[in-house]
Each structure stands twice: as C-alpha cells, then as structure tokens.
Amino acid sequence: MSHRVKILCFMAFVALILHTVSLLDTHPDQDECAFGPVSNQRYRELLAEAEKYQWRNWPFLIWTEGTLQQLLNAQFLTMINDASSPYxxxxxxxxxxxxxxxxxxxxxPSSTDPFAYVSERGGWISFGYQINVNRLALFYPFGRTGWLIGSLAGPKRSSSLTDFDRKHPQGDVHLVVHYPNPFDPIPDILHRGPKSCPGVPNSDLVSNFFPTGK
Incomplete structure (x- = not known):
C-alpha cells in the first residue's frame, strides 16, 4: 500500500470517527422535562411511543426536508386528538x-413570557431545534446542522392574517424543517437558550392556546 493511500485511509478513518462522535451528543437533560400537568413520566411514555412509531413507519433514510416535514406533521396528528391540551x-x-x-x-417570541406576549398580540409560539441531519440521511453532502421549528398557534388578533394563519387556527401545532443548503443557508439563529426544555403557558393563559370553543 502506497504512502498516499495510507494517508487517505487514515483521513477517512478520522472522518468516520468524528462523524460517529457527533451522533453521540444526545443532550439527555432534555428528556428530564415536565410540561405543566404533563409529568416527566408521561413525557417519557410519549417519547417511547414516538420512537416506536418512527421505527415502524418511517423510511430508513430521509434525504429531503420536505419528506421529514411531512412525516413529522403526520406523526403529530396521529399522536394527539381534539381533546389534547396545549401542555x-x-x-x-x-x-x-x-x-x-x-x-x-x-x-x-424572546420576551420574558412569550405566552403572555402572544396572548395579548396574537401570533405563534415557536420552538427552535437543531439536528445533525446525518442521523436521518447517514451522510448528507451539504452540511450537518438542520433547523426544525415547532409552532403553536395563539389567538388570531391581526387584521392581516395570511393564508397560512387561516389554515392553522388557534391551538394548532405545525412543524417546519430546513436542511442545510449552501444556496439558501439557515439564518444565524441556532443559538442555545438558557433552558433545556420548552416552556408552557401558565394556567391563566392556557385557554388562549386551546382551539376556540374548547
């Protein structure tokens, strides 16, 4: 084996190790969450159900953001029902x-209490996540970090609602996916906040995030 081939093999080995290590950072503290009346035990039941659903129903590789977005939203609708609380x-x-x-x-919104802000002004609560897309696509050629947004619709107080707002009434949750793309880069927004878990509305505000009429 030539010296050049040995170097290339070594570089490939190092790249494989780095790739594997990047998949091991799972942030287990983010599974210690409770969501108001939804206990951590209940959350872990939901997590187990989610993982089981993905194992049984999802393809082995997910190469496009559109496919992942469709899968996420379909799974969410499968796991909740009309009586599900915002929590x-x-x-x-x-x-x-x-x-x-x-x-x-x-x-x-990044205010002290985003739920109070949206309750007063209307709009959406957005929860930002990042993901190593190699977890889904094995080796994705255009980058590693993807951006996921889960949004909860609050009251509709604006007189200039978009078609998207009308499609998703108060209480709806919608998930959006952005894979890394050198021609349409993800904005510089993927910064870690002070909390490991998504927040929830307090009991005085929660009615603003139920579907109207509930």
Missing part, C-alpha cells in the same frame, strides 16, 4: 423531535 401538544411535539435526536435551543 400535551407541546410535550408530544418535544417527544417526536427528541425521538429523531433533535436538540431544543430556544423559544420565540
């Missing part, structure tokens, strides 16, 4: 995203 919905969303190895980063 259960946020816990289920977190379980589904943790099931694929996503890492919770932030909540927006």
């Amino acid at each position: 259960e919905k946020i816990a289920t969303m977190h379980a589904i995203l943790r099931g694929i190895g996503a890492d919770f980063l932030y909540i927006q």
Whole structure:
C-alpha cells in the first residue's frame, strides 16, 4: 500500500470517527422535562411511543426536508386528538423531535413570557431545534446542522392574517424543517437558550392556546 493511500485511509478513518462522535451528543437533560400537568413520566411514555412509531413507519433514510416535514406533521396528528391540551401538544411535539435526536435551543417570541406576549398580540409560539441531519440521511453532502421549528398557534388578533394563519387556527401545532443548503443557508439563529426544555403557558393563559370553543 502506497504512502498516499495510507494517508487517505487514515483521513477517512478520522472522518468516520468524528462523524460517529457527533451522533453521540444526545443532550439527555432534555428528556428530564415536565410540561405543566404533563409529568416527566408521561413525557417519557410519549417519547417511547414516538420512537416506536418512527421505527415502524418511517423510511430508513430521509434525504429531503420536505419528506421529514411531512412525516413529522403526520406523526403529530396521529399522536394527539381534539381533546389534547396545549401542555400535551407541546410535550408530544418535544417527544417526536427528541425521538429523531433533535436538540431544543430556544423559544420565540424572546420576551420574558412569550405566552403572555402572544396572548395579548396574537401570533405563534415557536420552538427552535437543531439536528445533525446525518442521523436521518447517514451522510448528507451539504452540511450537518438542520433547523426544525415547532409552532403553536395563539389567538388570531391581526387584521392581516395570511393564508397560512387561516389554515392553522388557534391551538394548532405545525412543524417546519430546513436542511442545510449552501444556496439558501439557515439564518444565524441556532443559538442555545438558557433552558433545556420548552416552556408552557401558565394556567391563566392556557385557554388562549386551546382551539376556540374548547
């Protein structure tokens, strides 16, 4: 074996080790969460259900963001029902995203109490996650870090609602996926916030995140 081939083999071995190590950072503290009345025990039941569903129903490799987005939203609708509270919905969303190895980063709006802010002004609560897309696509050629957003619809107070807002009434949860793309880069927003778990509304505000009429 020539010296050049040995160097190339060594470099490939190092790349494989680094790739494997990057998949081991699972942030286990993010599975210690409780969501208001949804206990950590209940969350772990949801996490086990989410992982079992993904193992049985998802393809082995997911190469496109559109496919992943469709799978996530379909799974969410399968795991909740019309009676699910906002607490259960946020816990289920977190379980589904943790099931694929996503890492919770932030909540927006970035005010002291985003639920109070949205309750007063209307809009969405957005939970930002990042994921090593190699967990889903084995070796993704255009980068490693993907951006996932789970959004919970609050009151509709704006007079200029978009078609997307009308499609998703108060209490809806919708998940959006962005894979790394050198031609449409992810904005510089993937920064870790101070909390390991997504927040939930307090009892005085939770009615603003139920579907209207509930």
